[in-house]
Amino acid sequence: METSPKPSEAPNSKSSPTKLIAIVVVILIVVGVAAYILTLPPASTAANVLMKDDGACAASAAACLFSPTSYNATVNGPAVVWKNVGGVPHTATSNSTANGSLPSFNSNTIGQNGGTFSFTFTAKGTYHYYCNIHLWMKGIIYAN
Numbered sequence: 001m002e003t004s005p006k007p008s009e010a011p012n013s014k015s016s017p018t019k020l021i022a023i024v025v026v027i028l029i030v031v032g033v034a035a036y037i038l039t040l041p042p043a044s045t046a047a048n049v050l051m052k053d054d055g056a057c058a059a060s061a062a063a064c065l066f067s068p069t070s071y072n073a074t075v076n077g078p079a080v081v082w083k084n085v086g087g088v089p090h091t092a093t094s095n096s097t098a099n100g101s102l103p104s105f106n107s108n109t110i111g112q113n114g115g116t117f118s119f120t121f122t123a124k125g126t127y128h129y130y131c132n133i134h135l136w137m138k139g140i141i142y143a144n
């Protein structure tokens with residue numbers, strides 16, 4: 001009876017460092033995977049309209065534009081996705097004066113270097129919109 005615990009202690013004392021190493025390895029793997037996921041670029045969103053600029057967007061600069069200038073959207077989706085591929089922030093803001101009673105939309109500021117905004121058009125019509133930061137940037141969405 002007294003001798004039986006002694007053999008079981010020996011494997012225990014050997015397995016403790018092994019368990020510790022295993023735990024450390026698991027932690028390292030988890031931390032490594034988490035760091036990898038966190039440093040991945042955001043999933044690329046398929047954009048329909050790109051916001052382009054020359055990095056300055058001086059008043060009335062032709063280099064600042066929505067591309068394409070006009071885009072055909074489908075009512076009730078898929079959503080239209082704007083992507084800012086320029087070097088300064090932009091917005092996609094509906095021109096409620098020109099659009100009358102059509103639903104309005106406003107992206108608020110879309111960050112440069114890849115910021116996106118999506119909007120699903122729910123009513124057929126011609127939507128004029130502009131950048132609220134650079135008022136000379138204008139675009140049209142034809143929702144059908």
Ligand SMILES: [Cu+2]
Nearest residue numbers: 090131133134
């Ligand atoms: Cu802009």
